[in-house]
Amino acid sequence: MIVGEQFLLLPGPTPVPERIVRAMSKPVINHRGPEFKEILGEVTEGVKKVYRTSHNVLIYPASGTGGLEAAVVNFISPGDRVLAISIGVFGDRFARIAAEFGAVVDKIDFPWGQAADPQIIRDKITRDVNHEIKAILVTHNETSTGVCNDIKSLRQAVGEHPALFIVDAVSGLAAADLDMDEWNLDVVVSGSQKAFMIPPGLSFMAFNDRALAVYDQNCNHRYYWDIRAGLNYLDKGQNPFTPPISLYYGLREALQMMLEEGLENILQRHLGYRRLVREAVKAMGLDLLAADANASPALTSVIAPAGMGANRIRRAMQEEFNIVMAGGQQRLDDVIFRIGHLGYVRELDLLSVLAALEITLIKLGYPMEPGVGAKKAQEILLKIHNN
Numbered sequence: 060m061i062v063g064e065q066f067l068l069l070p071g072p073t074p075v076p077e078r079i080v081r082a083m084s085k086p087v088i089n090h091r092g093p094e095f096k097e098i099l100g101e102v103t104e105g106v107k108k109v110y111r112t113s114h115n116v117l118i119y120p121a122s123g124t125g126g127l128e129a130a131v132v133n134f135i136s137p138g139d140r141v142l143a144i145s146i147g148v149f150g151d152r153f154a155r156i157a158a159e160f161g162a163v164v165d166k167i168d169f170p171w172g173q174a175a176d177p178q179i180i181r182d183k184i185t186r187d188v189n190h191e192i193k194a195i196l197v198t199h200n201e202t203s204t205g206v207c208n209d210i211k212s213l214r215q216a217v218g219e220h221p222a223l224f225i226v227d228a229v230s231g232l233a234a235a236d237l238d239m240d241e242w243n244l245d246v247v248v249s250g251s252q253k254a255f256m257i258p259p260g261l262s263f264m265a266f267n268d269r270a271l272a273v274y275d276q277n278c279n280h281r282y283y284w285d286i287r288a289g290l291n292y293l294d295k296g297q298n299p300f301t302p303p304i305s306l307y308y309g310l311r312e313a314l315q316m317m318l319e320e321g322l323e324n325i326l327q328r329h330l331g332y333r334r335l336v337r338e339a340v341k342a343m344g345l346d347l348l349a350a351d352a353n354a355s356p357a358l359t360s361v362i363a364p365a366g367m368g369a370n371r372i373r374r375a376m377q378e379e380f381n382i383v384m385a386g387g388q389q390r391l392d393d394v395i396f397r398i399g400h401l402g403y404v405r406e407l408d409l410l411s412v413l414a415a416l417e418i419t420l421i422k423l424g425y426p427m428e429p430g431v432g433a434k435k436a437q438e439i440l441l442k443i444h445n446n
Contacts, residue, residue, distance in 0.1 A: 096296025126262030137161025200231030
């Protein structure tokens with residue numbers, strides 16, 4: 060029987076550091092009192108630093124999907140024409156949420172495993188001479204495929220078109236580069252259970268004054284997600300509704316850890332993890348779903364050897380080593396397995412997982428020399444540490 064904690068190598072939820080676990084064990088306080096007011100102000104400013112924005116930030120007691128719904132109901136009215144850019148499951152989800160709330164969605168689908176092409180978006184926007192498109196929805200980091208969109212280039216492709224540029228950065232923020240103000244992004248949504256290193260339950264939505272002006276003309280239905288209520292209560296140091304106080308303790312500690320490491324160092328660490336995992340997997344002779352040019356720093360999608368089945372590999376990894384990896388979704392079910400390497404994942408975790416993957420593949424009949432992937436990972440780590 061396997062004992063001890065699991066090796067959680069998912070694209071979320073991610074491992075929670077002991078510092079954060081201890082912080083979350085503090086006694087619950089009055090969410091309308093001065094102590095919580097201080098915490099709320101501190102974490103709101105901290106999240107702004109991660110977004111690299113001076114604009115509004117609201118924190119919702121919700122998963123990332125709740126944050127996406129908040130973006131839709133506050134900034135898109137029924138009947139608005141919306142351009143949704145999809146490169147996988149979560150791009151499709153964002154488009155569906157908009158449609159459920161009355162938007163007329165025009166979705167551009169790119170092949171799974173590829174990033175969105177800025178030129179195609181530029182051509183589409185250029186043809187909208189009457190500015191009928193009111194919002195553009197795009198995913199920063201598509202965890203279903205392991206592909207990261209070039210948000211900066213996509214935003215530049217839109218140019219001066221007045222549509223709001225709304226980004227799902229639930230899994231991308233603080234793992235892949237994103238600069239909300241510098242890139243002129245109007246609304247950006249992210250979540251707690253990814254690079255922020257705390258359990259699921261909080262989503263963050265940042266929005267600029269241009270988006271706030273659109274909100275003032277918005278006629279969609281909303282109550283729990285209403286940003287005006289959120290902003291009014293934020294002025295008083297409160298949430299409109301009861302917040303998960305323990306998660307706020309965790310968020311405060313997580314932001315302190317992120318400040319200590321430095322955002323640029325965090326981004327470089329994730330790029331190093333991407334290189335380590337991808338090169339090790341290639342050395343094993345396995346194929347990757349995403350090309351190097353648009354591969355995610357948050358996770359790696361690996362195509363299972365022919366006839367073996369990705370789910371069989373995942374099941375063996377968990378049964379033998381207590382290592383949990385993600386499977387493929389929808390059309391990629393049993394085709395790929397996904398190795399998460401965002402948030403509180405350490406180099407030793409990745410070395411262990413890669414070594415265990417080699418053992419698992421060999422036991423399942425995959426012809427491979429033991430140690431080739433682990434050796435490549437060690438070589439890359441030596442280069443990283445010597446730089």
